[in-house]
Amino acid sequence: xxxxHRRTPRRAGRVLPVIVNSLLLVATVAxxxxxxxxxxxxxxxxxxxxxxxxxxxxxxxxxxxxxPVADLAVGDVITYQPPADSGVxxxxxxxxxxxxxxxxxxxxxxxxxxxxxxxxxWTFSLTAPxxxxxxxxxxxxxxxxxxxxxxxxxxxVIGVPAGLIALASGVELLGALRSGGRRRDRTxxxxxxxxPLVPVQLPVPVPVHS
Numbered sequence: 001x002x003x004x005h006r007r008t009p010r011r012a013g014r015v016l017p018v019i020v021n022s023l024l025l026v027a028t029v030a031x032x033x034x035x036x037x038x039x040x041x042x043x044x045x046x047x048x049x050x051x052x053x054x055x056x057x058x059x060x061x062x063x064x065x066x067x068p069v070a071d072l073a074v075g076d077v078i079t080y081q082p083p084a085d086s087g088v089x090x091x092x093x094x095x096x097x098x099x100x101x102x103x104x105x106x107x108x109x110x111x112x113x114x115x116x117x118x119x120x121x122w123t124f125s126l127t128a129p130x131x132x133x134x135x136x137x138x139x140x141x142x143x144x145x146x147x148x149x150x151x152x153x154x155x156x157v158i159g160v161p162a163g164l165i166a167l168a169s170g171v172e173l174l175g176a177l178r179s180g181g182r183r184r185d186r187t188x189x190x191x192x193x194x195x196p197l198v199p200v201q202l203p204v205p206v207p208v209h210s
Contacts, residue, residue, distance in 0.1 A: 020168045037063055043132050045079045046142035047093060051113030061141045062093060064132035074099060077134040086122045094120060
């Protein structure tokens with residue numbers, strides 16, 4: 001009776017590198033997607049409120065480019081810090097609905113969230129020469145960025161692929177050592193001695209006399 005050989009370790013040794021390589025590919029693509037906007041001059045803002053629902057949903061990432069304040073126009077969506085007397089301490093991403101002129105001659109802006117029934121109860125000027133303006137947004141990605149801001153989540157995201165890579169490397173090393181041992185055993189196998197050759201005596205012809 002022939003006993004079938006188990007090939008699970010060899011199969012695992014083939015599958016694990018595929019999984020690790022897939023994770024590395026995903027991580028590489030995600031890293032490039034994360035870094036590319038910055039390299040192209042975009043700023044990223046996670047939308048955590050619902051005041052722009054209908055245009056930019058909660059959890060989206062808004063990608064913004066710096067624009068000269070003099071070039072801002074009604075309809076632009078900007079991310080800015082409301083004036084101190086407004087009582088709002090966080091950044092706001094709202095649409096410009098009116099541009100006036102302050103007493104000093106500087107542009108005076110009023111904004112409103114697309115989902116809000118009323119304009120924001122403040123006007124403001126921008127002191128910086130440039131202002132980030134929303135160019136486009138990507139839905140839902142903001143939740144991932146918020147999660148990655150947590151230290152434990154970052155350790156998990158980095159630690160799991162690193163552990164899999166170490167495991168795959170160990171499996172490949174163990175397989176290489178085993179293969180080398182089998183080849184060495186076959187090379188160093190003792191040669192079985194052959195039986196000594198026994199000379200065969202042929203009969204000597206006897207002359208026949210008549």
